[in-house]
Structure formats: C-alpha cells, structure tokens
Amino acid sequence: MNKLIIAALAAATIGACTPREENTAAGALIGAGTGAVVGGLATGRAGGAVAGAAIGGVGGAIIGNATTRDRVCVGRDEWGRRVRYAC
Template sequence: MNKLLLAALVAGTLGACTAREQNTATGAVVGAGAGALVGGLATGRAGGALAGAAIGGAGGAIIGSATTQDRVCVGRDEWGRRVSYAC
C-alpha cells in the first residue's frame, strides 16, 4: 500500500505539463513529507502527522509555485513592434 502511494506521488510530480506545475507538485510532495515527519515527531500521534502533512503540503506548493520564474519571450508583431508573450 505504501509503495503504491509513493509511486502515485512520484508519478504525479513527473506528469506536470509546465515548469511551474512541476515545481508546485514537487514542493507539495516535499512539504507534505517534511510536515508529516515533523508533526508526527512533535506530537507522537497520527493526527499530528496528518496535520503536519496538510500544512507542509500547502506551504510547499505555494513556495514551489512562487519561486518558479515565468518565461517571457520577445518578438515582433505584424507591424514590427516589440511584444512580450509567455512561451
């Protein structure tokens, strides 16, 4: 059961489409793991581990998303003006 859950988490982080989605998923997995470890050790109960996983996962997802730089390309439109667009 645990191996199946771990395999699903790894597949979810690798299956992201963009760099931002991949960093968000990776941050969520790492944060949830660290939060579960700290919560479980701090309280000695499964509820503490679950709360730590939820808080760590949310925090990791936010940090992973926020630290990803947006790719911006510069080109020219049909009138020759410089334009910036996401690429």
C-alpha cells in the same frame, strides 16, 4: 504498500504539464512529507502527522509556485516592434 505510495507520488509530480505545475506539485509533495515527519515527531500521534502533512503540503505548494519564473518570449508584431508575451 510504501512502494505503491512512492510510485503514485512520483507519477503525480511527473504528470504536470508545465514547469510551474511541476514545481508546485514537487513542493507540495516535499512539504507534505516533511510536515508529516515533523508533526508526527512533535506530537507522537497520527493526528499530528496528518496536520503537519496538510500544513506542509500547502506551504510547499505555495513556495514551489512562487519560486517558478514565468517564461517570457520576445517577438515582433506586424509593425516590427518588439513585444513580450507568455509562452
């Protein structure tokens, strides 16, 4: 059962389309795992582990999203001026 869960989590991380989505998913997974362990050890109950996983997952997703740099490309417009755009 544990191997199935690990495989599903790995597939969720790999299934993201952009680097921002990949880092957000990876941050959420790492945060949820860490939060579940800390919550479970701190309270000794399954409810603490669930709460820790929820809080850690949200925090990890926020951090993973915030630490991803935006991709900016530089090109020329129709008048030859340099322009920057998201790519």
